[in-house]
Amino acid sequence: MKILSADFLLVCNDEFEILENAAICFDKKIIDVGSREEIVERYKDVKELYLGKNSLLMPSLVNTHVHLEFSSNRTYLKYGDFLRWLGSVIKYREIISKECKEECYKNALNQMLKSGVGIFGEISSRGESLSYCVNAPQKVLFFNEILGSQPEVVDILYNDFLNRLKESKKYASDKFIPSISVHSPYSTHPILIKKSLEIARSENMIVSTHFMESRAEREWLDRGEGDFKRFFREFFPHIPVIKPLNSAKEFLKSFIGVRTLFTHALFATREEFEMMKDLGGSVIHCPISNRLLNNAVLDLKLLEEMKLSYSVGTDGLSSNYSLNMWNELRAALFLHFDRDLISLSKSLILASTKEGAKALGFNSGVLEKGRSADIIAVKLPGECEVQEIAYHLILHTREVEKIFIDGEEECPIS
Template identity: 25%
Template sequence: MTANTITAADTRINARWLIPVEPFGVVLEHQAVILQGSRIAAVLPQTDADQKYRTRETINLQQHVVLPGLINLHGHTAMSLFRGMADDLPLMTWLNEHIWPAEGKFVSGQFVLDGSKLAMAEMLRTGTTTFSDMYFFPEVTAQAAHDIGMRAQICFPLIDMPTVWGSGPDEYLAKGTDLIAQWRKDSYIMPAIGPHAPYTVSDQPLKAAVALSEKTGAAIQIHLHETAFEVEEALKVSGQRPVARMADLGVLGSNSQYVHMTQINEADVELLNQAGGHIVHCPESNLKLASGLCPVQKLIDSGMNVTIGTDGAASNNDLDLFGELKSAAMVAKVVAEDATALSAHKAIEMATMNGARALGREHELGSLIAGKLADLIAVDLSDPFLQPVYDPASHLVYSNHGRAVSHSWIHGVPQLQDGRLTRIDVPDLMIRVQDWQKHILS
C-alpha cells in the first residue's frame, strides 16, 4: 500500500481503548477497527486509519473498550424458561426431583425455540457472540441461532434413559449423526456430541460417541467430575474415578471438552494432560449448587486450555459472561491461595482465545487481528460505577457487568446497537415467555 492509496471498506469503529487479546495482555488506545464484509480488514491507530481507509460508516466509541466477542462454552439455553424455578437445592435433588420432571412435562420443540431465543437475547445483550448448547431438540436451537446470526456449538444430548427427544442412545446417535451432516460445514453452527455425564451414559454409547467424533471431527462435550458424590459413586461401582474410565473408553482427547471439573487430583491432571482436551469452568453454577471449586490456576499451570461457561440459567441464574469472569477470577485466587492467580487478562483470554481454541477456530475467532472474522463487542465505561478508568481490562473483569455492553457485531453484522438488539423481536418474545410462565405455574 503506497502512501497515497485510500482503501474503501464497510465500517470503521473508533475505540477509546482496544483489547486485541493477541498479543496477550495489551491495552491499546485510540484505535480503529476496519470491517470489510464478514472480516476484520485492519486494526490500526485512528490517525493512520484517517490516511488509509474510507468507509461507508464510522462509529465513534470514544468512551468504550472494544474487544473480541465472548465465547460461552457451556449452557443449556432453553432452560432459561426454568430460571429461578428450583433454587437453593443440591445438584441431585435439583435434577431428580425438579428439573427432570419439569422437562418431561413441558419440553417440546416450541419450548426449546422460545427458551433458546430468550437465552440468545440475554447473551447478545451481555457480550456473548458464540455459545455452546447441550439440550433436547438441538435441531431447533441450531436453526434459531443460524437465523438470528449467532455462532453456536450445538451438542446433541446422549443419555441412557428415554427423554422427550428420543427413546434411548441409538435414536439419539442417529438423530445426532443427521445433525452433524446438516451443519458440519456451516460458519455459524458447529455440531457436536453431548454425552450427559459418566453416571448417565454407559460404556457402549460412549464408545459410539468416540467413533462418531473420530469419523466426523465433531467435538465431544461432557459434564465430568462435577461433584464429590459423582466421584465417590463411580469408585463404589467400578473402582475407577470417572476421568480414568473416560480415558479407557477414549472419551478424553484433543477434541473433547470437560465441563465443571471441581473434583480432581494429581492423577486426574496427569491423565488429562496426556490425552489433551479443554476444561470448561462454570464457577457460578458450581457455587450455587455447592458442587465444588475447580482449581483453575493449577490446570492452567499444567498446560491445559481452560475456557469458561455460564451453564444454564436454571442453575446460575443468568447468562452474563462478564459476571462469570469476575467469579472465576475471585474463586481462582481463593483456591490457589494466591492473589495473582487468574489475572484480568487471563480471565478475558478464557472467554475469547481459549474458547476459540476449544472450538478449533482460533484461526478465525477469539482476537482482533486482520483477517479474522468480525465478531467483536464494545463496552461503555462512562457510567459512574466504572469511573475512574485506570485499567480497562481490570474494569471488564472486576467492575463491569454485561449490561454495559453497547454494541456487538457477528460476521460483520450488527447485533446490538446502543444497547438495542437488531435481530430479535423482544416484545413478541416476552409475550411468549410470559405464556410459558403461566403454563408452567398452572
C-alpha cells in the first residue's frame, strides 16, 4: 500500500472536483482519497510521500487513437490536404514501416509515458506494433485494422486480418485487450465490415473506425464526386465506373450492437452524431491531425449540447509532430478559440482521463475508491488558485513527475 499527497488532487469526476492538501491511498486499486490529514490518520502504518509545493495528482492520461506503426515519420508525408497526404502515405508507407524498428517504438512509447499516458488505443494495420504493445508499460486496447475495397481481394484481406487478430489474442490480458478497427467507409468493402463486426458483436469488443475525416470523404460518400473520385480513378485505372462502397448512413447502421469509437467526425452531420449516440458510441478528437490534414476543427459545442461523449487522441506520427498528450491538449485549447477558457480546459482534461478510460473500457480515469490506481503526479510552475488550475495545467505541463499504472511506478523503457 502507498500514500501520495499533494497540494491539489484532481478527481476528474463530472463535477471536476479539486481537493486541496489531499492524499490518495492505493495498492493495485485506489483504496481511499481524502484530505491529507484524514488519510494519514486513517492509514497510520503506511508511509506517506508528499510531492512538494505546487504538486498535483490526477488520473493518468488516455490517448485513445494512435498509429505506432508510423512512428518513424518526420518529414516524408505531405500535409495541408487530405488526398495529398493519402497519396504521400501510399508512396512512403514501406519506407516508414522499414525505418520503424525497436528504437523507434521505444521512443514513441516513452514519449507517451513521460507525458503521463497510462492507457492508449493502438490502430495496427499490419501487426508490426504487436510485440511492442504487448510489452509496453501502458495498458493497451489493440485494434487490428481491416480495410480494402476490391472485391477480388476481399478473401485474402479478410484472412490476413483474421490471422493478425488471432495472433494478438494469444497475448490477451487485463492490460492488453485485442480488438478490431474498421478503417473507414470509403476504404472498406461492406463484406469486410459485416464479417469483422460479427466477430466484434459476438465477442463484445470495443471497435474503432475513422469517420468523416475530410471534406472529400463527405463529397464522395454523398455524391460519388470530388477529390476521392479523381484519386480512385488514378489508383484503379482498370475499373471503368468507380462508386462509393458505402453510404454514410448504411456504414453507421452496420455498427448496431457494437460499442464504437468514431475518430475525427469533422464533417459529420447532426443526424449522424445522433446515430452515433444512439449506438452508444463516442467520438475521438485528434485536433493536431485535423489541423494538419483537413484545416478543420471538431464541433465540440455541438457534441456537448447533444451530450455525446468525446475523448482525445494524438493520432499517429503520420499526422502529428509528437505523441505528447499535453501538446495535443494545448493545441485544442488554441484551436477552439471561441470557447470559454476555463470550461474548455476542464472538458479537455475530462476527455483525456475519465472519458478516454471509459471509451477504451478500462476501470480508470477517475481518482475514486475501487478504480485502478493509474495516477500521475505533476508539478505546477508556481502558486495557482483552484479555479485557474485546469488551463494552467494544460499550458505548463510537458512531462509528468511520476506515473503509476495499477499502483506500480513506471519508468521509461531503456
